[in-house]
């Protein structure tokens with residue numbers, strides 16, 4: 028019987044693309060395998076993945092997508108939940124019968140070697156253990172985040188308070204000193220449903236056959252060592268980890284090449300442009316957009332800025348529903364576009380980020396610190412300014428600035444507001460100062476190390492080979 032690997036990403040673009048890239052990577056080394064990818068209904072919109080999936084589907088015959096039947100959240104569920112992560116967990120929970128059915132149907136024609144699920148899909152472990160299929164986590168953020176997720180049950184057991192009340196610095200093996208308030212939002216509140224789901228994903232880690240992480244040894248050596256030494260799960264056996272990254276989307280189809288912003292970049296001097304883009308979901312208030320505009324204007328620097336409409340109603344600064352094109356004239360200061368037209372371009376809603384970061388004219392990146400954005404900048408050798416917004420991005424900022432030293436810190440007010448003077452100061456600092464030079468040099472070293480990690484004999488290449496070996500062993504064990 029032909030052998031297959033089944034992948035189960037969460038539908039969010041920041042999770043789904045790197046999982047599909049993992050499928051492609053597996054195929055380059057094991058072309059005889061068949062890759063099956065289960066796609067659950069997206070609980071919110073935020074970055075369309077349809078054209079990317081269509082391209083993969085039509086160009087790589089060994090990858091088959093299985094759209095799981097649509098599940099419906101209870102009425103008012105979305106409105107009553109404080110975190111978008113909870114919506115994802117709920118969709119995954121409701122999909123368990125569909126996953127069960129899909130696995131049964133795939134196994135009629137294939138021998139399933141492994142089931143690789145997103146860390147957020149841990150509830151499907153009950154299905155895979157019932158069917159005796161070895162299951163692995165795929166962790167789409169860095170090893171440092173994985174280290175604190177593994178340690179999270181320990182933190183949970185040592186206090187009855189919520190992290191948001193602790194106001195302390197957490198000392199977690201392999202993790203730089205972490206202010207408790209910089210932990211991911213769903214971990215801050217004990218009564219939050221997402222807290223319970225994430226705690227459960229952490230507790231279930233020892234039941235997996237291993238965890239695949241989108242990082243590489245040189246990038247996060249301390250976290251990787253601490254996890255491998257079992258320090259992050261003091262009370263249970265830690266799963267083996269496979270750091271196979273960096274995995275970033277390969278947009279080799281050239282679909283982005285005609286975008287107006289790339290043509291504009293062609294006319295800008297080398298390394299002169301600061302790119303500002305805030306992930307698949309990031310939104311700012313109108314007041315904040317105005318401050319960014321003023322900061323960019325007084326900085327005198329060239330810029331390319333992706334602007335979206337401000338949040339409305341329940342959306343908590345996140346683009347969880349379909350976005351309308353922003354009306355730039357009403358959102359930005361009077362005359363801003365005209366005054367900066369020689370050196371700046373504002374793009375509405377979405378830019379081809381990977382192509383932009385790889386363009387020679389781009390010299391800096393103001394980012395929300397989503398892990399894919401970080402890896403994409405690193406692979407392009409572009410230094411960053413860290414402006415975290417949601418999910419685990421505040422802890423990523425600590426790691427990027429304090430530990431890896433490829434980003435500058437942006438200092439927000441207590442409410443999270445960033446004044447024009449701060450925007451101006453950091454942009455100038457990145458482009459013109461010694462601090463900027465220092466992060467630029469460091470990111471170029473990491474760019475080379477990333478390539479080396481993926482090359483034959485490199486750490487990620489070796490980790491992938493070990494992962495393939497483990498499939499044989501887990502098959503034997505099941």
Ligand SMILES: O=c1ccn([C@@H]2O[C@H](COP(=O)(O)OP(=O)(O)O[C@H]3O[C@H](CO)[C@@H](O)[C@H](O)[C@H]3O)[C@@H](O)[C@H]2O)c(=O)[nH]1
Nearest residue numbers: 041167168306307377378379380381397398399400418419
């Ligand atoms: O205008 C845009 C905006 C985004 N992107 C792409 O969208 C992806 C965004 O991914 P990421 O930077 O990781 O941000 P999120 O979409 O916010 O990703 C979620 O998933 C990540 C991986 O787990 C986490 O690190 C983040 O905090 C979490 O919010 C990247 O590939 C970007 O290149 C574009 O191409 N154009």
